[in-house]
Amino acid sequence: MDVLEVGSGFGGMLDHLVETAGARSAHGLEPDPEMCRYVKQHAGPGVSVENIGWEDFVPDRRFDAVVGVSVLEYAARSPSPSPQEEIDALREFFRRAHTWTVPAASLVQEVTIAGPAGLSEKSAQGERNVGEDLGAPPGKPPELSHVLTAARGLWELVSVETHRHAWARTMDVWLARARRIPHPAVEWQAQFLDASQRYFELERDLLLTGERSVAHLAFRRLDGHGADSAT
Numbered sequence: 127m128d129v130l131e132v133g134s135g136f137g138g139m140l141d142h143l144v145e146t147a148g149a150r151s152a153h154g155l156e157p158d159p160e161m162c163r164y165v166k167q168h169a170g171p172g173v174s175v176e177n178i179g180w181e182d183f184v185p186d187r188r189f190d191a192v193v194g195v196s197v198l199e200y201a202a203r204s205p206s207p208s209p210q211e212e213i214d215a216l217r218e219f220f221r222r223a224h225t226w227t228v229p230a231a232s233l234v235q236e237v238t239i240a241g242p243a244g245l246s247e248k249s250a251q252g253e254r255n256v257g258e259d260l261g262a263p264p265g266k267p268p269e270l271s272h273v274l275t276a277a278r279g280l281w282e283l284v285s286v287e288t289h290r291h292a293w294a295r296t297m298d299v300w301l302a303r304a305r306r307i308p309h310p311a312v313e314w315q316a317q318f319l320d321a322s323q324r325y326f327e328l329e330r331d332l333l334l335t336g337e338r339s340v341a342h343l344a345f346r347r348l349d350g351h352g353a354d355s356a357t
């Protein structure tokens with residue numbers, strides 16, 4: 127199986143796909159040049175990456191599966207898109223993913239979503255502040271219903287599971303690890319570490335209150351009768 131990872135970061139998932147999950151190849155798309163360089167330097171057999179966002183990707187082959195973790199949050203490129211802007215941006219992702227893949231391909235996305243409790247203005251401001259301090263692109267966790275609407279006619283929903291408490295535990299583990307890192311002497315590194323700790327703490331709390339949640343979504347590519355044209 128040839129797998130495409132959208133937003134491959136430092137390549138942990140790419141390695142896992144090839145070394146453990148049985149993929150023949152794993153190709154990553156990553157707009158951050160530093161992360162991309164790191165993956166290129168450490169890539170084992172079957173792992174490749176290109177320094178590009180999914181919006182500009184033109185594949186030279188078709189993939190059996192597309193995976194991604196925390197990428198759809200940035201699809202609308204805005205901290206406050208209207209519902210229609212959010213759906214349109216997500217649909218563009220699903221439309222393109224359709225063109226990258228073979229018939230009956232799988233598409234799996236893990237995405238932070240709006241939680242069942244709704245987000246207070248104080249929490250929204252906290253997220254914006256820490257996002258800016260981390261240098262994150264403008265984005266917003268989408269409504270789950272918008273993700274499902276955007277995929278309709280292109281990708282059949284196979285399963286969806288939300289698991290905010292598991293992610294809250296993950297944030298706690300990451301926070302504990304970050305707190306064990308000695309205070310960096312370099313100013314920007316110290317600021318980044320501080321912002322990371324505040325991010326883990328805030329997201330843990332928002333996941334526990336239900337202001338945020340996380341969804342694991344699996345889809346199968348739709349083709350033929352009933353499927354919308356993707357091209």
Ligand SMILES: C[S@@+](CC[C@H](N)C(=O)[O-])C[C@H]1O[C@@H](n2cnc3c(N)ncnc32)[C@H](O)[C@@H]1O
Binds near residue numbers: 133134157178180196
């Ligand atoms: C949570 S990280 C993924 C980490 C990765 N799974 C790993 O194992 O290291 C999400 C990544 O998506 C990337 N990203 C953000 N916008 C993107 C876009 N438009 N196209 C592709 N990747 C994007 C970010 O730079 C970030 O590295």
